[in-house]
Amino acid sequence: MMPKPAFIKELSLPVIAAPLFLISGPQLVIECCKNGIVGTFPALNQRSSEGFEEWLIQIKSSLEQFEKETGKKAAPFGVNLIVHPTNPRLETDLKLCIKHKVPIIITSLGAVSQLVDAVHSYGGLVFHDIIKKRHAEKAADAGVDGLILVAAGAGGHGGTINPMSLVAEIKSFFDKTIILSGCISTGRDVASALQMGADLAYMGTRFINTSESKAPKEYREMIINAGASDIVYTAAISGVHANFLGSSLAAAGIGEEDLKKDVKIDFGKELDTEAKAWKTIWSAGQGVTTIKNVSTVKDLILKLKEEFKNAIQEQYAKLKDYPKA
Numbered sequence: 001m002m003p004k005p006a007f008i009k010e011l012s013l014p015v016i017a018a019p020l021f022l023i024s025g026p027q028l029v030i031e032c033c034k035n036g037i038v039g040t041f042p043a044l045n046q047r048s049s050e051g052f053e054e055w056l057i058q059i060k061s062s063l064e065q066f067e068k069e070t071g072k073k074a075a076p077f078g079v080n081l082i083v084h085p086t087n088p089r090l091e092t093d094l095k096l097c098i099k100h101k102v103p104i105i106i107t108s109l110g111a112v113s114q115l116v117d118a119v120h121s122y123g124g125l126v127f128h129d130i131i132k133k134r135h136a137e138k139a140a141d142a143g144v145d146g147l148i149l150v151a152a153g154a155g156g157h158g159g160t161i162n163p164m165s166l167v168a169e170i171k172s173f174f175d176k177t178i179i180l181s182g183c184i185s186t187g188r189d190v191a192s193a194l195q196m197g198a199d200l201a202y203m204g205t206r207f208i209n210t211s212e213s214k215a216p217k218e219y220r221e222m223i224i225n226a227g228a229s230d231i232v233y234t235a236a237i238s239g240v241h242a243n244f245l246g247s248s249l250a251a252a253g254i255g256e257e258d259l260k261k262d263v264k265i266d267f268g269k270e271l272d273t274e275a276k277a278w279k280t281i282w283s284a285g286q287g288v289t290t291i292k293n294v295s296t297v298k299d300l301i302l303k304l305k306e307e308f309k310n311a312i313q314e315q316y317a318k319l320k321d322y323p324k325a
């Protein structure tokens with residue numbers, strides 16, 4: 001069995017706050033790391049590589065200052081890079097990650113061994129997200145340190161496979177770090193992810209409803225009012241399947257007929273880029289069902305820790321009900 005990265009045991013909770021397009025920035029990342037969980041953001045949340053470097057400097061200096069002032073260790077932070085020919089900034093942004101020794105790089109779409117080697121050269125880790133076995137095998141061959149298993153119901157470009165099957169399938173050939181993603185919104189969910197065999201839980205939608213996220217008020221309210229069945233899985237917005245809040249689709253005038261076509265809608269000039277589309281049509285996972293408030297990251301993590309401990313203790317206590325097990 002491959003040893004797991006040392007930082008995992010230093011976290012206050014085995015959680016990575018997932019990168020969220022248009023939603024996560026330095027404030028969210030810094031608060032997560034100060035409170036003992038991994039904070040992350042997509043490099044593309046800044047419009048330019050110069051802006052991206054400014055964020056890296058801001059995050060690093062805030063966390064250094066926190067460590068100096070409190071004597072506590074901050075959790076590592078991560079950056080999400082889209083590894084695809086359509087991302088013209090990849091090379092420059094990767095160079096900046098190397099320059100600033102970003103502890104964790106989260107790659108989406110392509111898993112490339114040169115990138116993995118470059119990150120390893122300064123002691124960084126690469127986690128790659130996948131929705132199926134074939135992608136996981138390719139990433140394993142590229143030498144990534146961990147796989148993020150994006151299961152059915154996840155926010156953003158969610159997968160279609162049940163998390164239990166996905167974890168079992170990937171663990172059968174990959175013995176490095178397993179990170180489970182999809183509908184993890186409570187401390188009990190985090191405990192369940194570990195129970196299934198994951199090393200870390202990856203939480204996205206839950207962090208939209210924090211004071212430090214960049215989401216507009218109406219987006220957060222829509223999450224509070226939504227249930228799992230209000231989430232629509234469609235390729236009509238991105239050209240690739242993703243989960244969206246049904247009410248935001250309706251508000252943008254996108255009807256069931258458009259969604260049935262399962263190909264990207266021609267939005268014309270109005271919503272011509274991915275950023276413009278995602279600004280109007282809001283993504284969230286089926287985990288909305290247990291999100292009933294907006295709180296600071298600090299308060300959310302305190303609540304998650306309490307729920308996590310209670311869930312594990314409750315389950316342990318159940319052993320006595322099954323003496324024959």
Ligand SMILES: Cc1cc2nc3c(=O)[nH]c(=O)nc-3n(C[C@H](O)[C@H](O)[C@H](O)COP(=O)(O)O)c2cc1C
Nearest residue numbers: 018019020021042154155156182183204205283285
């Ligand atoms: C609004 C939104 C934006 C997202 N943007 C990104 C992104 O830019 N890069 C990425 O790798 N994943 C992105 N994701 C996926 C998340 O990183 C994560 O896999 C997912 O949110 C986990 O599922 P959950 O939302 O059910 O917790 C996004 C998800 C949401 C909800």
